[in-house]
Amino acid sequence: MSAPQRERHPRPAGPVPALGQAEATLVEHYPRLVRLAYLILPPRLGRHRRVLAAHGVVQNALPARPTPIKKGRVPAPRDDRAPALGWIVRRVVGAALSYEHGAARWRRAVRPALPAVWGLRLTPRIGGADELALEQQLATVPAGVRAAFVLQHLEGYASDTAAELLTAAGVPDPEAALRAAKALGPQDDGTRAGLLLDSVEFDPCTVQARPTDLLRRRHWRRWGAAAALLVAVMLTVGQSAKDPASPEPTTPSAVGVAMVDPGAVGRAPGTAWQSSSRIDFTVWPARGSLVDDQALLGRALRAWARPGTAVQVSAAPRTGTGPTAAPPQLLYAGRVDDADVVLLYDGERVVRYAETTGQPAELAFSRADNADVTTAAALVLSRTGSRTRFLLAPWVAESTTRDLLAPDSPARPLHVGDDGVSDAVARPDLTGPCSNWPALQLRSSERIAEKHAFLLTDLGDLSPVHLTYTPPPGGGVPARQPREATSTAALVSWSHTACTLRSAVGGGVRSVNNWVFAEQQLPENAGQAEWLCSRADTWNGPGRAVVRFQPPTTAAREPGTLIADARDTSYCSRFNQHILADAHWSAPSGASYLLAAGSRAVTRITVTGQVRADTTGTTLAVKAPPGQSAEIGAVLSTGRTLGAVH
Incomplete structure (x- = not known):
């Protein structure tokens, strides 16, 4: 595993602190500075790379010139009276912001930056649902907005001081960044946002260590030899390769050699989910009758690395289709409905490769980062006609199906094989009359959560969508939170709105919540109406909120009166309640x-x-x-x- 590269540290205006003073200040405030860098760095780096990059940014923030600094020239955060700290904070912020622009700002003489970690993946400890929601929201905004939010709520900067620091760090419009930052996080006085930012979710100094892929490390020497051989071949045929008329070389690059070896694909132990605090695709074992078919796995990996014109590639919105930096994890390989299917996971995406005789191979991509016990509970294996076959997570103890338009009808058992493959079930009709809406109702093993049942429905992506429900406000405090949509009231609510899910098909939706934000007794004793906000959250962050008024006479399949349809909004989320x-x-x-x-x-x-x-x-x-x-x-x-x- 390579270490992150050293970034160019912008030099703050004004005198530079003495080297000894700067080092003492950096060591004293090291955890605070590393957390600041981690929160500003782009989430697309992944948690492991952000941890290393955050430490590298701070460790390389020492000045090069030991010129004493004059007190008062650089604003210091909060009530700190050490001028060197303000100078270092500005330097750290500028370096972390530069990662937003990729390699364009890297040093010309690129060299590894400490710390360098080999053989381990380091990630902060997992926080709660609020921290996860804030992490997802921060991932959708530019680095300048993240920096403005963190400087104000974590470091305690006043708006004018934060604007001054952002300007020095190269943010083109700091005032706009500060305004955008106000829409982030819990909508309170800022105390809650500061507590969330100070949680273990964003602490790169308190990390969990896990091994990288053990099988892949066994093949490092083989990859090194292959890369050396490739370099020798390229040097030998270098002159002919310069001929514009020469055909495109078919020899894979060194990166390609590293990811197309089927023997290097990761495989989780069959019982890993029973002892893990992280319940997602990382603990799915490799299942299926073809998990040892090296030829099939090799074709799937080569198609991913370089699809070519013979492979049909599709992806959910804002999902990359490029090759992975390291060999992925194998989730499934088997024969399903006359097709050979392979499911792979690279930590951020789920990839489905399928071969059907007489047809082009298919390669489909879907986001899967930050999946959990519900959103990682099932994947689509195949769709044939009007039916879908799923692969269920190893922690699913009971599987049933139900029609959302018939809330009074009981759930029907769904047979699942020993390999986790379900029988084919009807999928929602997305074009004709909306006469039924099939959904999965699954229950987790008691090893995960006792009596935990939840609903999923197929909206066209590889991951089915998680359906939840927030009941009307009660008299207690705090506000009610989304819960599983398996109660009678939840099922009745979804019977009205299930057909509206058609508008979310193929949109990369992760979950949809029905929130009854108010109940109202109508005039003239006409009964009780409900005011409903249905919020769809996508895997990449942006959400859509649809507000409706439902009189008591609203029948199943009828969603009531449409009031508003807001896209790319925080309405009806935990950050805008x-x-x-x-x-x-x-x-x-x-x-x-x-x-x-x-x-x-x-x-x-x-x-x-x-x-x-x-x-x-x-x-x-x-x-x-x-x-x-x-x-x-x-x-x-x-x-x-x-x-x-x-």
Whole structure:
């Protein structure tokens, strides 16, 4: 495993601290500086490479010139009175930001940067759901925005000081970065965001050590010999290779040699999931009748490394299709529905390779980073006609299917073979009448969680989508969180909205949550209505929120009245839990009403314009003839105002 490369450290303006003073300051604040660098570095590096790069950035932040620094020329974070610390922080931030631009800013004389780690993968300890959500959100914004967020909430910089530091670090528009950073993290006074950033999830000094692929290391000498042979061959035929008319060489590159060896593919032990604190694809054992078919595995790896025109390649949105840097892990290789199928995992993507007689080979890619016990519970093995066959995780103890449009019907058992392959099940009809919506209802082994059942549905990608439900606000504190959609209320809610999942097909969706953010007693004793926000989160971060009003007469398959459809938004996520919506509704008497409802923190709703009303609480109903203008607003318990979503 190669170490990260040394980055060019931007030289802060002003005098340089004395070398001894700088070293003492760096050592004293080392954990804090490394955490700062880790959070700013691009998540695309992966957790292991970010750990090493963060340590390398800080360890190479010492000045080259031992000129004493004058106090007060560089702003220091919080209440620190050591001028050298502010200088080093600025240098660390600039170096971490430079990774966003890839190799363009690397030193011309590239050389390994310490620390160099061989034979181990170092990753911070796994945090909770809030930390994971924040990590995913930080991955969707530019490095300058991450830096602004971290400097304010972790380091405690004031806005003007943070802007000054970002400017010195090369951020082109620090004010825009600071504004964008305000939309990140929990929407509170910043205390919660600081606690999350200070958690073990983002601590590169407290890490877990795991071996790299043991079988791959046995083949390092073979790879080295192959690479040396390749260099010799290239030197021998170098002159002929310069001829533009020469055919494209078929000899694989040194990187290709490293990843196309089927003997180097990783394989997890069959019981690894039973003793692991990380339940995802890394603990899937290699299953299937063809796991020892070296020829098939070799073809799959070569197709991945260099597909060629004879391979049909497809990928979920914003999913790379390039080769992996190291041999992947084998999840499955077997014969399924007249096709030879191979499933591979490289730590960030799941790859499906399939060969069918008389047809081009297929190669499909799907994101799988930060998968968990539910989102790593199943993968699509094959789709034939209107049916799907899944490979289930080793921790799935019970498998059933159900129709989301029939919430009162019991789940039906689904047979799964000893190799984890399910019988073929119906998949949702995405074009014709929406008369049923099949879903998997799985239950985890008690070794993972007692009585933990959850729903998955096939939306066209390799990973089925996890369906959850957040019930209406209760009287307690804190706010209710998404839970598994297996209760009666959850199934009834999904019976109304399942057909709307058609709009998310093939969109790289990871999970969809139905949140009943308010209940309202309708005028004229017309019953109780629900206000619903359905949020779809993708694997790459951006989300979509659809708000609907559901009267009590809403039938199954009918999603109610569409209020808003917001894309690339944080609405209805853990980072934006405040929402206000309004709708026009006709009572059984024929009278027209303006209805409004807000989430649990709404304390007052007002209507201005041609229609005027003012009430305390989370719901409002006022008679309003059609066509009259009305502006809806609300006040939160924090005193902040909130406008209606559109």
